[in-house]
Amino acid sequence: MEKIAIIDLGSNSARLVLVNILEGGYFVVFDELKESVRLGQDLDSDGFLKPQRVAQTIKTLTMFRRLCDANHIDKIYAYATAAVRRAKNQKSFLDEVAVTCGIKIKVLSVEEQAMLVYQGVINSMDVPRGLIMEMGGGSTNLIYYNRRNLINYESLPFGAVTLTDLFKNDSDKPEERNQKIEDFFKEQLEKIPWLKTIEPDTQLVGVGGSFRNLGRISRMIKKYPFNMTHGYEVPISEFEQIYKTMKCLDLDSTMKIKGLSSGRADIFPSALAAISSVVKHVEFNKIIISGCGLREGAMFRYAVPGIAEKPLSDVLGHSLHTLMTYFDINQTHAEHVYNLSIQLFKQLKVLHKLPRMYVRVLKIASLLHDSGMRIKYYHHQKHSAYIILNSNLYGVPHKDIILASFVAGGHRKVEFNREELIKYKDLLNVEDLDAIKKLSVILRIAESFDRSMSSVITGISCDVLGDSVIVKTETEGDCSLEIKDALTAAADFKDAYGKTLEIL
Structure with a gap:
């Protein structure tokens, strides 16, 4: 049985997934590891990945490599997204990772990232028509598909980390800061013409750690008895209530929210503000949380190569x-x-x-x-x-x-x-x-x-x-x-x- 590893190096966190490839075009995850590296933090100040963030990332990737070697992994597929894509010192960072960790990282283009996210969602959900919102640390990707065919996509160079950095004026109250983020994000959405043309019964599918945390908070509030993230639905009325409560809280109070990862507490309100902008702009009635995204897209593409041309007919x-x-x-x-x-x-x-x-x-x-x-x-x-x-x-x-x-x-x-x-x-x-x-x-x-x-x-x-x-x-x-x-x-x-x- 073949074993592969998928590494997803984002602006906020680095994730490793170890996968067994089964006969017949199937796969099963057998281990995973996640570390918060904040590689994209303060990137917008001068366009360079900061030495402290680089050091933390290399330490994490070295740990990933050890786990891969211990499990006798046959192939490692490592992908970097927005932070590394935009970094002026991209080459030196990639070279240092290759020499120190023995890992060759592929920097995904906007189109490649959108395709992997789309393939992760479309092959794991029975939602015929959707707008995928992938909220990362350094970018937000909007991907529209209809009848399981990709129609349009747009990548905004702002994610939960970069939005938090951009609006970290200490003199603003939390509610004022989040309103500024919401207004700013709304301006970016106005520049995407195809958003106004999507079908009225399109569903909003949320991908990324911020959406998973939103789903976890919702399940804890409702005492939802079934512990499954993928496919969980958050009514817009409930989302609005969660956002209304959280946008007024300071960091200490936010960290006490049950269901919210402590490593995401400082950037989560910014993510909610961006999500709120999209919800209001397109008028959705619920958010469907996807536990699958880029990493699962890479797994599907490896195990079932045919999905690059056509999605699974029977999910x-x-x-x-x-x-x-x-x-x-x-x-x-x-x-x-x-x-x-x-x-x-x-x-x-x-x-x-x-x-x-x-x-x-x-x-x-x-x-x-x-x-x-x-x-x-x-x-x-x-x-x-x-x-x-x-x-x-x-x-x-x-x-x-x-x-x-x-x-x-x-x-x-x-x-x-x-x-x-x-x-x-x-x-x-x-x-x-x-x-x-x-x-x-x-x-x-x-x-x-x-x-x-x-x-x-x-x-x-x-x-x-x-x-x-x-x-x-x-x-x-x-x-x-x-x-x-x-x-x-x-x-x-x-x-x-x-x-x-x-x-x-």
Whole structure:
């Protein structure tokens, strides 16, 4: 298995990600490291990277190199963005890094950076039309795509660090300073003509540490029960309330905000002011936080070279097959169980009356129902539920991941931990609880129908006759084991559907 490292050297922080490249065009992160280097600090004063910042960066990159060597990394891909791109002493800095750390850094052009960010987002989110706002330390990139095609991009030479430096007049009160940043950023946005032409249903997708911190603060305020950054949505009304509170605070008070990284406290209000300008300029109704950006774009480009020409057609499918490959799941069996589950879902539609949106839940639960076997066979359904819940799946709402976790957890015996269900009471409704029970039974029967993992049962038809549901099987051999196993679900079927289960 090949191992690569991605280094993202920004104006505020340096990040290292270690990645396993799996067969079939998949990848999994197995370690990461982040250090605040503030390489872009005070760059605008004379255009030079400052010696203290350079020394800190080289110390950090040396540490990165040691971790790469310890993990026997095959290739290192290091990228530098705005600060190094604009620095007058760029060459001497790159030469010193190469000699001292043995790392060759590629300085990304504005276009290359925009493409990597776009590819990181578009291949990890199911948002057909979006404006990506990547807020870095030294620049802000605005990337507009429609129908998953990149349409326009613009890079503004101002990020959270540079905006903070530019407006650090000590005589200004925090609220006055943030208002000046907001007004200044608004002027920059007015110079981008295509911003006025984007489609009205375009979604704002936030990329970068400032957006991740915003999402974390929001989740803590709401006591959001699901710990996942990627795909988390912040309503604009909530964002405005957070910004209104924070723009008046001094640094000491800002550092006490729960969910905010202490290393970002001094620059976070500037980032919020810039975000506020964009929100008002384009009139969005929510912010979708992306946990993926430049680094993930680089990973996708390496593992799936074809995405340079065309984005993934099935974001969720690729994410699911990444986990299936990583957990060494019997994919033929998993795919067949999924196929049988869908057949049962359609055949029992007259009874369960569930909308089509639950098919996605069934897909996740079916394909990953055996993932827990990598931990232990006994009670593996519980391990599968845990794996799904913590999978960080791409291209799917948080609610569906939670539902799929419960469905997979019930595929051997339909029983649920009441305390766990109560934990998600603000995300799940009565219909969802009913769906969990009904889908769990479907998955249990579908898995039983491939008990020997030989695909002996190829098709299913269901007849509802009075108090009974008669399931007729199409087979390619002896399926007595499969039918006997499926009938053990008769009591749970009766409880969920109110009918007696018969299988022919």
